[in-house]
Amino acid sequence: EVQLVQSGAEVKKPGESLKISCKTSGYTFTSYWIGWVRQMPGKGLEWMGIIHPSDSDTRYSPSFQGQVTISADKSINTAYLQWSSLKASDIGMYYCARMLTWPEPFDIWGQGTLVTVSS
Amino acid sequence: DTVLTQSPGTLSLSPGQRATLSCRASQSVDSSHLAWYQQKPGQAPRLYIYGAYSRATGIPDRFSGGGSGTEFTLTINRLEPEDVAVYYCQQYGTPTPTFGQGTKLEIK
Numbered sequence: 001e002v003q004l005v006q007s008g009a010e011v012k013k014p015g016e017s018l019k020i021s022c023k024t025s026g027y028t029f030t031s032y033w034i035g036w037v038r039q040m041p042g043k044g045l046e047w048m049g050i051i052h053p054s055d056s057d058t059r060y061s062p063s064f065q066g067q068v069t070i071s072a073d074k075s076i077n078t079a080y081l082q083w084s085s086l087k088a089s090d091i092g093m094y095y096c097a098r099m100l101t102w103p104e105p106f107d108i109w110g111q112g113t114l115v116t117v118s119s
Numbered sequence: 120d121t122v123l124t125q126s127p128g129t130l131s132l133s134p135g136q137r138a139t140l141s142c143r144a145s146q147s148v149d150s151s152h153l154a155w156y157q158q159k160p161g162q163a164p165r166l167y168i169y170g171a172y173s174r175a176t177g178i179p180d181r182f183s184g185g186g187s188g189t190e191f192t193l194t195i196n197r198l199e200p201e202d203v204a205v206y207y208c209q210q211y212g213t214p215t216p217t218f219g220q221g222t223k224l225e226i227k
Contacts, residue, residue, distance in 0.1 A: 037164075045156075045164065045207055045218040061215050062120075095163055103211045105154035107175065109163040 002026040004096050004110035011116045012086050019082035020113045022096030029077040030054040033099040036081045040092040086117045121146050121210050123219035131225040138195040140222045142208035147188050152212040155193045159204045200226050
């Protein structure tokens with residue numbers, strides 16, 4: 001069974017750094033892209049960016065370029081989303097999801113990681 | 120970026136009825152790059168339709184997608200209580216995929 005299991009909820013202060021994870025199983029990690037999608041409280045979905053774990057080819061939405069870093073560790077089949085300095089506006093649910101080729105839709109999603117940023 | 124506008128914002132129908140959800144794009148979208156997702160409260164989105172018309176694995180044939188160019192639709196026949204959710208369209212063309220703002224489907 002294909003699974004994307006994300007790390008647990010985080011509560012951070014503005015200015016702190018954060019790295020959340022998406023551990024995959026049930027398929028060949030290096031054969032699919034992994035993407036990240038933000039959902040702010042009560043709002044819709046925002047496509048953030050994707051990475052291909054085989055060579056770390058990464059594409060970002062212009063809205064998120066420079067704001068976050070997407071990475072992957074193919075030795076442990078895990079993708080990451082990180083912030084170097086969180087803002088209050090980074091609050092939201094973050095989903096990782098799998099994509100076979102680019103461009104394609106996301107066919108399998110993680111359960112989401114809730115990020116709260118508050119002083 | 121291509122802006123997707125979904126209508127109506129909320130749709131309230133009775134069991135057994137047909138729901139028609141609309142997704143309008145600010146510029147023409149390749150039909151092979153249009154998807155629909157269902158998101159139930161407290162859950163992650165789930166892919167329902169891709170390539171504008173094709174159902175994803177395990178999706179019942181009550182769900183069908185259509186349209187082309189700048190106008191796309193998701194039709195749900197014979198509504199069931201389990202269909203209560205927010206439905207999002209997505210264009211996944213390059214360089215940046217975008218989502219619509221969602222249509223909330225309520226079952227009376």
